[in-house]
Amino acid sequence: MPEFFNVLPPDEARQLLLSKLSKTLPSESVASEEALGRITAVSIQSPQALPAFRRSTMDGFAVRAKDTFGASESLPAFLQVVGEVPMGQAANVSIDTGQAAIVHTGGMIPDSADAVVQIEHTQTVGGETAVPYEIEILKAVAVGQNVLQVGEDVAQTDEVLPAGHLIRPQDIGGLLALGITAVTVSQKPRVGILATGDEVIPPEQMTGPGQIRDINSYTVAGLVRQAGGIPVLGGIIQDDFNALQQAAAALLTQTDMLVMSAGSSVSVRDMTVEVIEGLGKPGVLLHGVATRPGKPTIVGVIDNKPVIGLPGNPVSAMVQFDMFGTPAIYQLQGINQMPQRGRAWARLTQNIASESGREDYVPARLEEGVDGLMATPVFGKSNLIYTLVNADGLIKVPLNKGGLYANDLVEVRLF
């Protein structure tokens, strides 16, 4: 295994993981209105043109454009209003040369009309409004003006959404506009989560000396939910090879991905590597990433299922899950483009030291200053969950930089 024990730069490490996940999860059909955050499993074609009929974009009068040519306030054109197109109904009124029909915004245009004059550019003659009556056109319109053409939004057989598309509110609207009330999406990945450590106890228990409560199972579960997965908590396993191996193997059969939050001691990390190797093939892809926090992260794949060994420190665990776990959840659903993550640009309020050749993630708090957004690093050991609680995002110190300086404009990756 040539990649074993390599400490890779994070982007390369992530690419390596994603490249080994070739199969997308099975698909299922869900109601379009319940599909928010799901990922399309197939390309969706339009069954019809949208709009299906020519619609007015204004309140006004459907006309033949050539009847308005040259019209102006000083030299209006005169047209006879012969009817009205009611909303939601066919435009049964027919107009001839010199005639017009009342139309409303969104209403259908009569076949015999080719433009709409908006009401503000007209005037009734003598206040008469019983059909037929005469109006003055104060401004000429061109053919097609103020008219939505058939298929202007979507042409028939257009691709509506490609496969691998993350469904947003407007996509639901777009599907329903075409009468597509169900959509084929990838199943949500089930993500097994194990905590390990003789010192770790469930949150509802009182801690004794030397004991701490499980944090990582729950922060990871939150991140899994945010990425559209289903967390499956496997509980807390003692630092024992057989116990961990059994628990990992059992949880992996029920899930599509496995996350183990191991202790940070060297012996426990070695045990996690051995457990992953014992689960199947290809096994561990890399052991170590050139980042801080989170260098001792273990990344593997077993039969198309990502298996991630996170460091036990809660800050490392969150940063590393975000780096590998979140993209893996999207990849298992066949996403065609990773979602852009939320960022803010801010002025740094103090220096940050780093080392070239390592990508650092420093928690930061954002505040609106007189000159715009200010980012203040929240320093603290990576064992301290409250450095993340007190932060709004992470500042990335790039691989090739030895640090950042106060007053630098920095990118903050928002939580």
Next chain:
Amino acid sequence: MPEFFNVLPPDEARQLLLSKLSKTLPSESVASEEALGRITAVSIQSPQALPAFRRSTMDGFAVRAKDTFGASESLPAFLQVVGEVPMGQAANVSIDTGQAAIVHTGGMIPDSADAVVQIEHTQTVGGETAVPYEIEILKAVAVGQNVLQVGEDVAQTDEVLPAGHLIRPQDIGGLLALGITAVTVSQKPRVGILATGDEVIPPEQMTGPGQIRDINSYTVAGLVRQAGGIPVLGGIIQDDFNALQQAAAALLTQTDMLVMSAGSSVSVRDMTVEVIEGLGKPGVLLHGVATRPGKPTIVGVIDNKPVIGLPGNPVSAMVQFDMFGTPAIYQLQGINQMPQRGRAWARLTQNIASESGREDYVPARLEEGVDGLMATPVFGKSNLIYTLVNADGLIKVPLNKGGLYANDLVEVRLF
């Protein structure tokens, strides 16, 4: 009503709405692990110090720091290892001057020790590892080095989370680390949604001439969910004052906020204003916002419940709901700071025309170019839902700008 019919700049308009929402929704207790995306209703104090005991941040040896002073590779200090602190247990081993105890990352430090020497800076003498045995210390440590102090993460009685805090994965971890397994949060706002229009039919029906399917109820429902609210769909109401008045009044009694997506014709807009005025006090706050799309938005408040009349065009409806509806949902839950929204900075690929005095939102597609992210405007009438489906976010053209130029670095508000 002095504000009536004023067309306000969007920031002022939003402030006006939020200033009229003084009451937060009632609170409820939820399990901390289910609290993702909820907003704390009270300030939460820590019941204990975290960590509750001194912990090692390294694998190595707990020592008295002064026993290591001056130690170096060429002149090591010699200490006797007298025991080991097992993970998850009290540090019952006591060390005297010249002694050390094995500790693991995250383990408890004996009372009599004040620092930890990491294992990489030690060497066993003669390969002996049965207690007691001798080690060389190759590097001095200072008092407190490699030790997490009691309360270093959170001190007892510290405020853990303020009231009005949006709960993220790390906040759940922070609560559970302290044994806080339930949290008092504001109830989720129930948001009533009505579509109006004689031309609008449910998405599952076939359209006849002049008919269109309801889009806005579903895009708004998606946005409501994203902001942490519960959408309550009230169906499609005909363009009839009494029908709309009755439906709006009935839905408002069951919900905390009401959204009406009305047609865009002038008569329908006037009817929406009248309906809102008839629901109670204070009624309509503003009718018109200096934005495109979405100028004819109607914003009101009835008895601390926001009531928003959205334009019928789907693009306008989404942009305007995002401008007023989303902040209102957070405000009803008593949020102390609106969440930073995701943004990206990108180079514009072509000019965008606008008008000074109006804030424009132009849908844009993002692509990674050779020089970084590129934003291409997706032009289209605001009736066209697919301009949003084909976009990754919105470019904002500020109030005081007449447009943006190709190659400008622009902020894209991500969907």
